[in-house]
Amino acid sequence: MTSTPLADRIGTGAPEPDSKAPPPARAGRHRALMPASIVLYVALIAIAVIYVLPFLINVVTAFKTEPDATANPLALPVNWTTAAFHTLFTNSDFPTWVKNSFIVAVFVTAGRVFFDSLAGYALARLDFRGRNVVFALLVAVMAVPSVVLMIPKFLVLNQFGMYDSYAGMIIPLLVDAAGVFIMKNFFESIPRSVEEQASIDGAGTFRVFWSIVLPMARPALVTIIILSFQGSWNELPHFIISTQSPGLTTLTKGVASLASGQLSSGNQYPIKLAAAAIMTIPVAVLFFVFQKRIMNSSDGAVKE
């Protein structure tokens, strides 16, 4: 709940809004809310522990031996060991999986940022015949369960000679309807006045989109980047049906086969959790890079 005008925050240009002291006018109010604040912080910390603890357990268990992991799931390792990581990198196809996941995720993210915002802008702003039909189809497409597509997508890829290739893994994922939907919603929330000013100044449609609207849409674009990278990194069904050779296996497909225990005996928890931890790192890094931008929205170029 924002209680000071947005312009205030943007005006200060402070990179860390939470580090700045509350405005003096609010000081009395703030003190009155103190007991409520304590309850708030206790609640927040409790929720945060629930959200963070599983990952700490994940990382710590990756450094355990298998008997240790089974016997003491909540304790620190008796003996820290990197055996699980060693096995993954020297004794399995894990490095290949990492490479493939990177290739796919980078291409898919770039494609979605561009194509989703193009289509979202057209649907939100451009007046063209058939727009409502396109939008209706888009909503319909969003409702298509991806698993409906597993069988026939395989056939279509085969037909185009794209089965078991990077093209077959990447191109079908280049646009996602949900991303277009999010961009459309965002563009509709931006006041028209800035664009109208630019078109009066004689800028073409693509130019208005590229150099005026798109920069204003940064918060939504960051959302798309995060969702796309995460989505293609997450993607499992599409890779199950579009590839077959071990050389094209992605992390999701590979680790899923690890999880169902196809390698060898025992529960192998340290190895599985080491794999899970490593495959989390790139998306985690991406998030840490972009997280500031998520909160510091740059809207408000025009305030009514």
Add this chain to the structure above:
Amino acid sequence: MAGRKRPPRRQGAAGWLFVSPTIVVLGLFLLVPVLMALWVSFSDWSGVGSPLSSGVKFVGTKNYQQLLSGGSLAETNFGTSLRNNAWYVVFVVPIQTAVALLLAVLVNRQVLRGRGFFRTAFYFPSVTSSVAITVLWLFLFSTTGAVNKALSFIGVHGPNWFNDPDGIVHLALRLFGVDRGPAALTGHTALGVSWWDWFAGPSVAMSAFIMMAVFTTSGTFMLLFIAALQNLSSEVQEAAMMDGANGWQRFWRITLPQLRPTLFTVLTLGLIGTWQVFDQIYTGTRGAPDNTTVTPSYLSYTTAFGSQQWGQGAAIAFILFVIIVVLTLVQRSVLRERAVSKRRMRLYDPARLTGAAATTAKETSR
């Protein structure tokens, strides 16, 4: 007048150009395959050669009939998968939406120390791959795992999570001494599953997946809510504050109505997503224990790719498709209805006139 005519024409070409990549990709890899799958669901295609070749015969609604009637194993499996997924949706969608909104409101407060930390903590599960998180969940909820260990500290003997097929509603009834259902429920079946079993609730194994879904998706939806909260104009909030509305009133009367478009997006995405549970089942339980984590999408996959019953697999997918579309439309109309009546109510209440005006302006600009 001539000057008025030109911009629309230029916009028309640009509009189509802008949406063309989307149309081509979605058309080739969504629409064409869907039509192909539709044909397969009405055919006896056996997985050999092209489904469009002359050897493949049209069999009418046979594949659908086998799933929806006839008392075969296919019908029971399909009914069970629908039961499992329905309970999953009933629990996950409301909980994840409420949690996401709660987190967004808490994190978005003006004065909050450590906002960055909390936001990171809450969003973090969302960035993890569903495969990675399933692997983690299998460990946490294993019989000797972390969750049961933690429960043992407070003297609770934890269940056998991913190996426990008992429905939680049945388990709750058992606490009251109800061990088996009345004949009225056990004696009748729908889709090969007795009414009593329809009301079993999610199995303990499925409950672990439900917790996982809330854990992993609430952060994503929290982001959408935060983005929406930041776009709200603060003037209405301040006006309400002047009028003496407390935080609780401001949230329900001012913030929430303004969030309706986002709420609609979140509920829609949630509903669509929860009916398509696949990754977790494929990575984790593969339908076990006792078929209580089989979902229609996983059943469709195993029926087609596993048992080579391609027509039936495609038919399952289409019934699932229809379920999702119908539920989305129902949800849409329910939300619309409320929007109208609340706004009308506010129109008669002078104190809320500003809020109503803002909401109406937003709605009509769409």
